[in-house]
Amino acid sequence: MHADQANAGGAAVPPVRRVRQSTMLSYGFGAVAYGVKDFAFSTFLLLFYNQVLGLPSARVGFAIMCALLLDAFIDPAIGFLSDRTRSRWGRRHPWMYASAAPIALGWLLLWNPPTWSNQAMLVWVFASAVLVRTAVSAYEVPSQALSPELSADYDERTRIMAYRYLFGWVGAMAMLMASYGYFLSGGLLDRQGYIGFSVGGAVAMFVAILVSALGTHREIGRLPRPEIEKQSIGANFRDLKETVRNRAFLILMAAGVCYYSAQGIAYALSNYLYAHVWGFRGGDFQWLGLTLLAGATGAFLIAPRLAKRTGKPLAAMGFMAAAAILLTAPYWLRLAGLFPEPGNPLLLPILLSIFTLNTVCAVSSTILGASMMADVVEHSEMETGRRSEGVFFAGFFFVQKCTSGLGIFAAGLILSIAGFPEAAKPGTVPAETIDRLTILFATLYMTLAFAAAFFYRRFPFGKTEHLARVARLAEAGRES
Template sequence: MSAVQEAGNLPPVRRLGQPTMLAYGAGAVAYGVKDFGFSTFLLFFFNQVMGLPASQVGLAILCALMLDAFIDPMIGTLSDRTRSRWGRRHPWMYASAIPIAVGWLLLWNPPALGQGAMLVWVFALSVIVRSAVSAYEVPSQALSPELSADYDERTRIMAYRYLFGWAGGMAMLVASYAYFLAPYPGQETGLLNRESYVGFSIAGAVAMAVAILVSALGTHHEIAHLPKPVIAQQSIAGHFRELGETVRNRAFLILMGAGICFYSAQGISFSLSNYLYTYVWGMKGGDFVALAGALFLGVVGAFVIAPRVARRVGKPVAAMAFMAGAAILIGSPYALRLLGAFPDPSSPAMLPLLFTIFGVNATCSVSSTILGASMMADVVEHSEVDTGRRSEGVFFAGGFFVQKCTTGIGIFASGFILSGIGFPEGAKPGTIPAATIDLLTIIFILLYLMLGMGAAYLYRRFPFGKAEHDARIGLATNG
């Protein structure tokens, strides 16, 4: 009998039914909507629409991120130690829906304020939204290793989660570009119309609240099957000692390092995306809708491909290969453009080629994140052997904190880059000097390639695979 089995906390080794998978995955729509809103529009809105300096907006959001360093682990630990007739995770999931919706509405509809007060508004509302999202996302992610202990089923669970998360984000992106932020007659872009963000914020708030409640209700019947480890009373000092023992796990630290690299690169990419799409490629209203479609096709590709490749070569090798591919693909059209080898924006071949590359890049990058999250689920039993404790909430709180680097470190770095190269506020397409555009492009390529390859290297260093996991939970390996 394995050490995990002896602890009596092993989840069932099973394949989940389709209704449970769909309900669990649906909750990720909330994070997808929030993440694309923060990463793609937040810096742009407060910089280009509200007129705040990009570097100061980035700093305000980074300061909000620093609070997450305390909030996320606290929520993860409290979730692990919650005891109720609704289990450990569901009370948090139900309670988060309304605060997320209210915080989101307030963030995008600030009152008339001076520059200093507006920066405080950005900081305060970012903290509220982030904290409310953490109160849902950390317990919800912590459910994934509890639903099944099967090594390959965990990848399938995460594939559904990321499919719904990206679907929510892409749907919101399409709705934003095609409807909420569509240009008025005679305009080339509607992204600069402040009043358009009212409908954008209402739609996002409703979508997030509904997704959370659907997921919580749809997985409620699983509460009876989830592990119920005994939690002993302890002092505050004892609590922090246990937390330190847990997060020193080598496999966890490797995934945290890989996540910091990848999600920081993704954060820079997302927060600069509207600048790159608008000022480098000259994209307009309908182009953004087509782009969102291409990206979502890439996500569907990841949903299909990632579990199959992982079964064949193992999660660490697959995650490394997908991440390296993503790093090379995202920069290739920009590098080719600088070399004069990519079609000009006036060419009819430019957008189809660009969208094809971006779609394949989405397949690679999303596949790597699916596999990273699946490996994080496997760390739970790896740690339990050493500590005797199941700490799903703590591990996924760490992973979720790293994910939020996409909107913290990414937005801060992007704001710093834009200010450093002298990118003007409220700029119209076609008015930015070519040297400024080229410099922005070069910095973006180098940063993403460096961070992406760092993530690929760390994924490959993950210390165990299927055979070790199956042995740990007491299953006979089948090769």
């Protein structure tokens, strides 16, 4: 019997197949929503509440980190409930459709706070950040859980993730260029510019989610529909505990905690580094957006091909180590007096070339990490008898959201330790303060990124083991 036909009958393992192009494009397009959210949240939120509204950076970072603590409960709950959802629209799509409006509303509230006292404003950023994070989880966790359900093929899963990350970066870079070139063209400290910034982001996320949900709707009948037994809350928690103890999952979580925290720090400090270390001005940010998009496109083309030749764990380790070296090299060279100074015509092309290569490597490593997470599903199913896509990708997504929570908190501490002044204009910050900032940033980033590379290499299985596992599960499904 053909794999699609077998699955249509309710098999609990997805077909080993190549996903049709229209479905791939629709599925990937949904990541525009997360790209917009992640870029703006990680890059501008600390800047907005600290430099524009004048709240202390460490307190803003702490408020956002407190919002992150709730995610430790929200994300796994959404993943677990998504896995157990039963409807005529399947397990994932009800969540995807229902999340669009709350995400847009939360986004508008986050960037348009009332004029209150500092303490009340901190409560506002906490509450609105919780709303945004919860709504994004309600979309992103079920949406990511679709990836292992669309195909069980080892290499096709990397291609699926490549599309998803490409569109995520398209959304992020489109928001970057729109922010610097249009919404905030009057300056990063212009509060009025953030009104259009919030509306543009809300509309983009709303449209991306609905397009993705509608474009993948026809796949519902082909997705796995495992049987779920009714059981007590205590039994559900025991199942959840057994699921998340999977060794391969824990290794990827460790790698994700390290890398995504490093990425979050880089994002949160990016405007400070671009403006105060490299002297970027208006048009430079447009070139930066195109450069990072070119790097993401390179990763889309390179990561699946290299992983097919070397295997995902080895390729992910190599990409991660290279990304750490490339991103921090300009800062070490600058401290050694070996990099062009701001104003030198060579600075921008050299810096952007390095950033392009860094983006290729960094995005490639994250594509492969997500693809390996998809493969954990069948590894766990063999051990527990349950498919837990939602639980695994809830954990993975929680780690990704740590980039904006822990990253902003760590960035606030770095700025405080470096003695960076509030509302500082480029060219007015003392050189020794800039040096302290770059040393702290580069050291922490390298440490975390190399730790991530170490964990990626420890992933316990490859293509041969995965395909054998899928074949055994498919055979068991036909016999049952």
